[in-house]
Amino acid sequence: MPAVQATDAGLLCYCRAGFEPELAAELTQRAAEAGVAGHARTQRGSGHVVFAVADSDGPGDAGAAAAALSQALPWRELIFARQKLVLLAELRDIDPRDRIAPILDRLQGLPAFGELWVEHPDTDAGKPLAGLARSFGNALRPALRKAGLLSAREDARRVRLHVFLLEGNHLLLAAGDPGDSAPWPLGIPRLRMHAEAPSRSALKLEEALLVLLDGDERARLLQPGMRAADLGAAPGGWSWVLARQGLQVTAIDNGPLRQHLLDSGRVEHLRADGFAWQPARALDWMVCDMVEQPRRVAERMATWLREGWCRHAIFNLKLPMKKRWQETQAALEAFVEQAQQPLALRARQLYHDREEITVFASVLRNRDRPRGDRS
Known part of the structure; x- marks a missing residue:
């Protein structure tokens, strides 16, 4: 400088x-x-x-x-x-x-x-x-x-x-x-709403992948054939983004998904509660944009990483109207403590976020510690 x-x-x-x-x-x-x-x-x-x-x-x-x-x-x-x-x-x-x-x-x-x-x-x-x-x-x-x-x-x-x-x-x-x-x-990364995107929430995940991961990480961590879960998926905006990256997605929500998303062959829809469902085998990714108290979301996300149900996660924490900085700290600290794993952790209030922040978390291995993270 x-x-x-x-x-x-x-x-x-x-x-x-x-x-x-x-x-x-x-x-x-x-x-x-x-x-x-x-x-x-x-x-x-x-x-x-x-x-x-x-x-x-x-x-x-x-x-x-x-x-x-x-x-x-x-x-x-x-x-x-x-x-x-x-x-x-x-x-x-x-x-x-x-x-x-x-x-x-x-x-x-x-x-x-x-x-x-x-x-x-x-x-x-x-x-x-x-x-x-x-x-x-x-x-x-x-x-x-x-x-x-x-x-x-x-x-x-x-x-x-x-x-x-x-x-x-x-x-x-x-x-x-x-x-x-x-x-x-x-x-502000200028992103355009794709005509086939099931909802505007797709822009949130697209921005999260652009801002919270660098180019090398996107190429390494988002490879065709990887498997992911989208908790609270309806109407399917985040599942659509992952499917466009070539991932196989299990969309968890009691609500309906857009039919063209199911017709893609890359998205399976299971009608279940995103807070209760767990995968039968370990996945590469889990994403979540459910509306719930931030600490409850943080605790459930920590369970996914602690139990080895996924290795990488992106999720949103909806913030209260008051004491938002304090609540952000408390939710992230609870997440790290309960995950019980060495983590790369990045969080940002994105342009397409509103009263929320978006979090990227990845279980670290010695050979692939992401740069610029808060572990």
């Missing part, structure tokens, strides 16, 4: 609107555990959180602390953050007639960035800024290149420059490490 020369050093993280308190609590706790002093700044509904590090010994010290905090909080391990960036500066009361000059001034002395992303909050208040973000990006790129602050051609291997527009005269400058940040603008 480039050295931070601004007094506004810290982290900038994007999140789902309304979940700023949960992200702020997560960052505050994780920073304390990493031994970095600071505080979270946010506003409910803003779609982002700034975690400002303490500046007791000057801006250079704050910049070093921000870089250390970023390293201690890998993007893959954060639950409520869609995106994680190192904050470089906050610019207020900019003259709309010349937004470029103050940006160039604050970036002087930094190495050239590989890409420029001009973004805005993913909120009702932020979406009207989309047009300004596009036009301003087109004007800012050549100015950055002329100043030697942006590579002549886009280089995805270099640190990205993010300009986060809060208003027409108020913006944040941040840096994104391509190896430790979301590779999509606003941290």
Whole structure:
């Protein structure tokens, strides 16, 4: 990461609107555990959180602390953050007639960035800024290149420059490490609803496979012929995603599935209770999107891994309206404790999630420990 020369050093993280308190609590706790002093700044509904590090010994010290905090909080391990960036500066009361000059001034002395992303909050208040973000990006790129602050051609291997527009005269400058940040603008993978998908819930599992697994893991862990169970499957969105990957799926639900899914030959439907059913032999995968108390779901998912009924799992935990960060921690801790297995564990509130988080868990073997996990 480039050295931070601004007094506004810290982290900038994007999140789902309304979940700023949960992200702020997560960052505050994780920073304390990493031994970095600071505080979270946010506003409910803003779609982002700034975690400002303490500046007791000057801006250079704050910049070093921000870089250390970023390293201690890998993007893959954060639950409520869609995106994680190192904050470089906050610019207020900019003259709309010349937004470029103050940006160039604050970036002087930094190495050239590989890409420029001009973004805005993913909120009702932020979406009207989309047009300004596009036009301003087109004007800012050549100015950055002329100043030697942006590579002549886009280089995805270099640190990205993010300009986060809060208003027409108020913006944040941040840096994104391509190896430790979301590779999509606003941290949102753009997925399209397939015409044959039985329900929109299919987008949740598609996003989970894209965000919670890397490319190597998807190729290794999702191979044609593998066997999976989908608990609470109706109307079949998650079963459809797995079948498209070539897996043989047992769909467990007392409700009906879409007929074309059954006609595929890759999905068997059993009318049973997803909380009571267990497979006759071990499966490769189990997925679950049942509506139930998060700790009850966590306990049942732990049973599957503890008993060896599956090796990999993706499941959703529906969160309460209050104390969502605390409930998230309690459910995940209960899951790990009761699984009684060495696990790779990743959890994220996905773009297609609502009042829930999605969890990937995998029983570890010595030769295939996934990277970027919370074991």
